[in-house]
Amino acid sequence: MVIHLDVGREKSIESLEKAMMNDQQIFLAAQKESAIDEPSPDDIHKIGAVAKVNQMLKLPNGTMRVLVEGLYRAEIQQFIKDEKQFFVEINKIEDVHHKKAEEDALRRALLEQFEYYTKISKKVSKESLASVIDIEEPSRFADVVASHITLKMSDKQEILETKDVIIRLKRLLDIISNEKEVLELERKIGQRVKKSMEETQKEYYLREQMKAIQNELGDKDGKTGEIASLRKKLEKKKLPDRIVQLVEKELNRYERVPQSSAESSVIRNYIDWILALPWTEETEDNLDIKHAENILDEDHYGLEKVKERVLEYLAVQQLTNSLKGPILCLVGPPGVGKTSLAKSVARAIDRHFVRISLGGVRDEAEIRGHRRTYVGALPGRIIQGMKKAETINPVFLLDEIDKMSNDFRGDPSAAMLEVLDPEQNNTFSDHYLEETYDLSKVMFVATANTLATVPRPLFDRMEVISIAGGYTELEKLHIAKNHLLTKQLRENGLKKRHLQIRDDALLKLIRVYTREAGVRGLERQLASICRKAAKIIVSKEKQRVIVTEKQLEAILGKPMFRYGIMEEENQIGAATGLAYTTAGGDILSIEVSLSKGKGKLTLTGKLGDVMKESAQAAFSYIRSRADKFKIDPDFNENYDIHIHVPEGATPKDGPSAGITIATALVSALTGRAVRKEVGMTGEITLRGRVLPIGGLKEKSLSAHRAGITTIIIPADNKKDLDDIPESVREGLTFIPVDHLDTVLEYALLGGFT
Known part of the structure; x- marks a missing residue:
């Protein structure tokens, strides 16, 4: 080899100068450790080259x-010891053939490998390859090839020390x-990196083109702007x-999918929903019980049990922060304020309110x-x-939970x-x-008119x-004076000075123009009065309208109901x-x-199976006690008996008409009149025992109204x-009884003995 060397040590420089003065030959040997500045003989390899x-x-x-x-x-x-230079005695090494x-075979194999090496390596020039090909002598060929390939120092020394060709x-x-192999791997990595860089550059170029096109079309943001906004x-x-x-995964998908693709809008909608939902946002509850009590009383009159339950919930919240949201179900007839009560609960504890209707789902x-x-x-x-x-953590109202049904598409109540x-x-x-969502902090409030149609697992x-x-x-x-009238005045653009409804008029309105458990019909009638008052005031006929009991009929027309619908005289x-109905209590003649x-x-009046069975039981009991009741024992063979419940278009059923049917039968068979002011409820057995019933509160209210x-x-x-x-x-x-004989004693005129 002919190479350049940079020499810096003083000993080495003096050695070179000495060689130049003689035959210009010098012995070159490698250090075992290159970091040593002052090598000793032991630090130098024994075999080297004369140059x-x-x-x-x-x-x-x-x-x-x-x-x-x-x-x-x-x-x-x-x-040879010398302070200024290293002198050595050497022996020339001859190749072993x-x-x-x-x-020759090994030389050709090495030449073939070297040629391929030069193709994939950028460190060997074509001229070097040409000079190597011309060398025929194997020993020299091996040394020249070794000089052109990248070798570690130890490998070079090993080649130098190998005498056998x-x-x-x-x-x-x-x-x-x-x-x-190493060069092949480097080349593949290089190609991959280059390809990746080319793709990145291509993508950048296309994006810039897309931006330019969007700007020309007037769409300055485009999909890129959308994605940036979403991020x-x-x-x-x-x-x-x-x-x-x-969301990151979906955004990356959205970025790759073409905007014209149908999947693009699907992904975008999904991301919008995820980002629109509350995941950690929470309002702080107002746990002041006095404040809550004032709001509930302000919004609703009565309903003490519901208010008490809400206040209990707040009291427990004050003592612990780990309480799960309660799930309340408000059950009652239409118009009693179930939905508005849930709104008041949300206002009382400073929570957001949301309502969904489940009717018909x-x-x-x-x-x-x-x-x-x-x-x-x-x-x-x-x-x-x-x-x-x-x-x-909102107050979430599930309205009309009893109106859910099911079909071939599944059962929503199970969900x-x-x-x-x-x-x-x-x-x-x-x-x-496709991800779980935490509803544990939501305060669910459900409403229902009746529990009969609510599935048992849901009810539980x-x-x-x-x-x-x-x-x-x-x-x-x-309620009419303090809530409904104020609301209707506001909705119809009236002030309190424009309209005044006297208490006697309101009472008549309640008695003969509405008959309901709630106040929805009452509110409609008040709205009608407000509209008529608005018309009078706008037409400048009056500046103030006062409604009294006598004027009510002129404003609303003839009464719809007869107040006090009990019989006007004792009847046989x-x-x-x-x-008891879903709309509250009612009386049944x-x-x-x-x-x-x-x-x-004969039984008429669109009766259900339970009421028909009650009539049969009453009929059988009276036959068995004909002697005691002083009735013809053969009345069932000599008379046709027709039991009728008026309002035949309305379906009627229930287990509480037994004693009523029995009393009417005994009255008809004995000719004894039934006292007009007496109402009754209870089921009867074949032995005359009176069984308990449900809905006593509703029935009592209907009796009171009648x-x-x-x-x-x-x-x-x-x-x-x-x-x-x-x-x-x-x-x-109230007269509690346990046998039909006692019922007849109180129900029939003059008693029954």
Whole structure:
């Protein structure tokens, strides 16, 4: 080899100068450790090369640059001590040759590998390859090839020390094969990096082109702007880590999908829903019980049990912060204020309010949502409600939960089980979101007119608060004056000075223009009065309208109902029963007529199976006690009996008409009149025992409205008297009975013995 060397050590420089003065030859050997500045003989390899110094040049920094040409291998025999230079005695090393054919074969193999090496390596020039090809002698060929390939210092020294030419060629073949693999790998990595860079540059170029096109079209933001905007929203919104990862994944997908693709809008809608939902946003509860009590009293008159339950919830919240949201179910007839009460609860504790109506919902997907694979998929009503609420702890009203039904699309009430179960709703699963959502901090309030149609598992998960029976006349009067009239004046653009309705007019309005458990019909009538007053004031006829009892008929027309619908005089074969309906309590007149015949029993009035069975039981009991009642024992063979309940278009059923039917039958068969002021409720057995019933409060209110003063009730229902408002109890006399004989004693005129 002919190479340049930079020499800096003083000893080495003096050695070079000494060589230049003699035959210009110098012995070159490698240090075992290059970091040693003052090597000893033991730090130098024994085998090196004798070289001729062809040129020597002094550099400005004091070092010497020399051009040397390697001549032959040599081995140090002895170091000669000298303070200024290293002197050594050397022996020339001769190559060891074996079979020439094997050497030639190895040379050709090495040449082939070297040629391929030069193709993939950028460090060997074509001229170098040409100069190597011309070398025929295997030993020299091996040394020149070794000089052109990248070798470690140890490998170079090994090649230099190898005397046997065949071994040297084989060793070089191994080294060049390894180098070739490394270069192949480097080339592949380089190609990958280059391709990646090209794709990045291409993507950047296309994006810039897209921006330019969008600017030309007037769409300055385009999809890139959308994605940037969505990422800003994601950064601002506090989301759980799993949701952040989900949105990032969807954003990356959205970025790659063409905007014209149908999937693009699906992904965008999904991201919008995720970012619109509250995940951590929460309002702070106002736990001041006095404040809550004032708001509830301000918004609603009566309903003490419901108010008490809400205040209990707040009291527990003050003591612990780990209370799960309660699930209340307000049950009562229409118009008693169930929905407005839920709004008041939200206002009392400073929570957001959201309402969904479940009436007529028959598809499970309405609750759980549709999967995103469907066209036009949306989350269920629960998640939609949470989006409207904007917080994770609203008061959530599930209106008309008893009106849900099911069909081939699934049972929505089954999906509601997870929503209303405090142990499960912290991981509510919506098909659209595909991620669990925490509903545990939501205060759910459900409303229903009746529990009969609410599935048992759903009913079991709710705390039922009954607003049964509706309001008394006095309560309606108070609600009309302090709530409904004020609201209708505001909605119809009137001031208090424009319209005044006297108490006697309001009372007549309640009695003969409405008949309901709630106050919805009453509000409609008040709205009608306000509209007529507005017309009078606008037409400048009057500046102030005063409505009295006498003027009511001129404003609203003839009364719709007759107040005090009990019989005006004592009747034979007619008894007044008390019934419970979804609209509250009502009175039920039962009539019996006898005619000559063959004992045919006819039941009319659209009666249900339970009432028909009650009539049969009453008929059988009277036959068995004919002697005691002083009735013809063969009356069932000589008379046709017709039992009728008026208002035949209205379906009627229930287990509380037994004693009423029996009383009317006995009255008709004995000719004894039934006292007009007596109402009754209770079921009868074949032995004449009176069984307890439900809905006593509702029935008592209806009796009170109808002007009845005495109510016969089963003895087992005495415990329910405490639920009846005191104002109603004062105007009624309750007679607990346990046998039909006692009923007849009080119900028939002049008693019964």
